[in-house]
Amino acid sequence: MTKTVRAILGNYFTTPTYGELAYEEKALILVNEAGMIEEILLSEAVGYEEALATQRAAGHLVELKDQEYLLPGFIDTHIHAPQWPQAGIALDKPLDDWLHQHTFPLEAKYDDVAFARRVYTDLVDQLLTRGTTTALYFATIHKESSFELVKICADKGQRALVGKVVMDCPEGNPDFYRDVSTQQALEDTEAFIQEVRDYGRDVHQGVYPVVMPRFAPSCTAEALQGLGDLAKKYDCHVHTHCSEGQWQHDVTQERFGKSDTEALKDFGLFGPKSVMAHSNFISDEDAQIFMDHDTAVAHCPISNIYFANSVIPIRHLKELGVQVGLGSDISGGFSPSLYDNIRQAVMSSRQLEEGVDRDLAQSERGVDNSRISVLQAFHLATTGGGEALDLPIGQIAKDYTADFQVIDATDLPSFEVFTDPEHELQRILYLADKENIRQVYVQGCLVHEK
Ligand SMILES: [Zn+2]
Numbered sequence: 001m002t003k004t005v006r007a008i009l010g011n012y013f014t015t016p017t018y019g020e021l022a023y024e025e026k027a028l029i030l031v032n033e034a035g036m037i038e039e040i041l042l043s044e045a046v047g048y049e050e051a052l053a054t055q056r057a058a059g060h061l062v063e064l065k066d067q068e069y070l071l072p073g074f075i076d077t078h079i080h081a082p083q084w085p086q087a088g089i090a091l092d093k094p095l096d097d098w099l100h101q102h103t104f105p106l107e108a109k110y111d112d113v114a115f116a117r118r119v120y121t122d123l124v125d126q127l128l129t130r131g132t133t134t135a136l137y138f139a140t141i142h143k144e145s146s147f148e149l150v151k152i153c154a155d156k157g158q159r160a161l162v163g164k165v166v167m168d169c170p171e172g173n174p175d176f177y178r179d180v181s182t183q184q185a186l187e188d189t190e191a192f193i194q195e196v197r198d199y200g201r202d203v204h205q206g207v208y209p210v211v212m213p214r215f216a217p218s219c220t221a222e223a224l225q226g227l228g229d230l231a232k233k234y235d236c237h238v239h240t241h242c243s244e245g246q247w248q249h250d251v252t253q254e255r256f257g258k259s260d261t262e263a264l265k266d267f268g269l270f271g272p273k274s275v276m277a278h279s280n281f282i283s284d285e286d287a288q289i290f291m292d293h294d295t296a297v298a299h300c301p302i303s304n305i306y307f308a309n310s311v312i313p314i315r316h317l318k319e320l321g322v323q324v325g326l327g328s329d330i331s332g333g334f335s336p337s338l339y340d341n342i343r344q345a346v347m348s349s350r351q352l353e354e355g356v357d358r359d360l361a362q363s364e365r366g367v368d369n370s371r372i373s374v375l376q377a378f379h380l381a382t383t384g385g386g387e388a389l390d391l392p393i394g395q396i397a398k399d400y401t402a403d404f405q406v407i408d409a410t411d412l413p414s415f416e417v418f419t420d421p422e423h424e425l426q427r428i429l430y431l432a433d434k435e436n437i438r439q440v441y442v443q444g445c446l447v448h449e450k
Helices: 048-058 081-086 095-111 113-129 143-156 182-200 221-234 246-256 260-266 284-292 301-307 314-320 338-354 374-381 383-389 421-431
Strands: 007-014 022-031 037-041 061-063 068-072 074-080 132-138 159-166 207-213 237-242 274-278 296-299 323-326 404-408 437-442 445-449
Touching: 007 048, 007 404, 007 421, 022 048, 022 421, 037 048, 048 061, 068 421, 074 081, 074 274, 074 296, 074 323, 074 338, 074 383, 081 095, 081 113, 081 132, 095 113, 113 132, 113 143, 113 437, 113 445, 132 143, 132 207, 132 237, 132 383, 132 437, 143 159, 143 182, 143 207, 159 182, 159 237, 182 207, 182 221, 207 221, 221 237, 237 260, 246 260, 260 284, 284 314, 296 383, 301 338, 314 323, 314 338, 314 374, 323 338, 323 374, 323 383, 338 374, 338 421, 374 383, 374 421
Parallel strands: 007 061, 007 068, 074 132, 132 159, 159 207, 207 237, 237 274, 274 296, 296 323
Antiparallel strands: 007 022, 022 037, 068 404, 404 437, 437 445
16 A cells, blocks of 8 residues: 555544544644654644644645535444355345355355455455455465455555454364364364464554354354354454354354354453354343353344344343444355445334234334334444454544545535534435445555556
8 A cells, every 4th residue: 555644624424422523624634654643733723823734844644625525434343354245145034044045155265365365355456345344254275265354454545354264163064164073173273373473563554363163053062162262362353253143143042052142252252352243143142141251242133134043132232331343244144245234223223112913913023113214224334343353443533443434425415404514424324325425544554546
């Protein structure tokens, strides 16, 4: 990446606290060499004019126009990179058919590194053009092509957290797509962690290895324990699926005599750098375990419509105090855009509150107090993701990474009405698409320009 930003002048939106909007006009944001936000000078601040003049004279000030807005880069906390060619495919099938007839045969193809390179190159481009500056990726069981994904993200300037997937259980996994043995799966994971750590030392925006059992039902107890040990030994991120649908929830209960949450926690897989995808069926006791371990939920609202058998009560979990990020879950979810997922998070919460079966009395149809606002969903895609990953990302604030999307709102239908900042943000979150994303920066580097 050659083009970097050291100073940017413009209007920005950010949401440091769940449900609260911060909006500033003509703020001067100073970015240091490491790509961190060093200082934000508001227009009324002492020294603002002088600082502005200095930056202008130095010739490296990026100035936004009146109808342009800066948003934090989005953080996708659950995405299966190898499933990109499956986006939108076979979503009318039950989960078992979807996985066994489509997903597993597709993922098995990634023993071919050249194929992996083609798909991953396109996916990372597609995500950056949609404002996703950080992604927590499931790769496949193949160490080499998983590492290819790391390199592609590094080259294209996206911050990435990547795991070699572990699925070693002879039951439930097809012969053509599973780890050859538990020992090999653990050895490959450890080698992958070391290689990514080594390589990541020179990557400006950061790339991180992740300990990644596919989910409890696809792994032996020995593998789950081994992965928990590796997470501890290397102080590593952990990512897996937890209580996604009724089947996963029930099968773990039968196998271990405890909830998915308790089982994963007992194997050492819960911690501040752990993110559990979906988690639709976690109880309040499970939620307490999430909070006790600073572990986050990756909410995947589009995918959940297809495969999670329920709407997760995000508002309730946030009120309890659980950390929640947002995920596209390509390709259980068909859209690579977190804008689409922000919208679906709001819509699903409304359906949970109102209910969907018209034959029930209105008073029995829904779950009261379930709706979330688009501003709250925006928080999940930004600050919530940063909290989930335990990284200083997702906010436009001092000491956070300079990860921005420049939104050009000129062609959004304002007609000079509803022009206050909150309405302007609502309009962007509901109507903007990649055509409105003019530039994207990660850690101060320009990674996409329209
Ligand atoms: Zn998933």
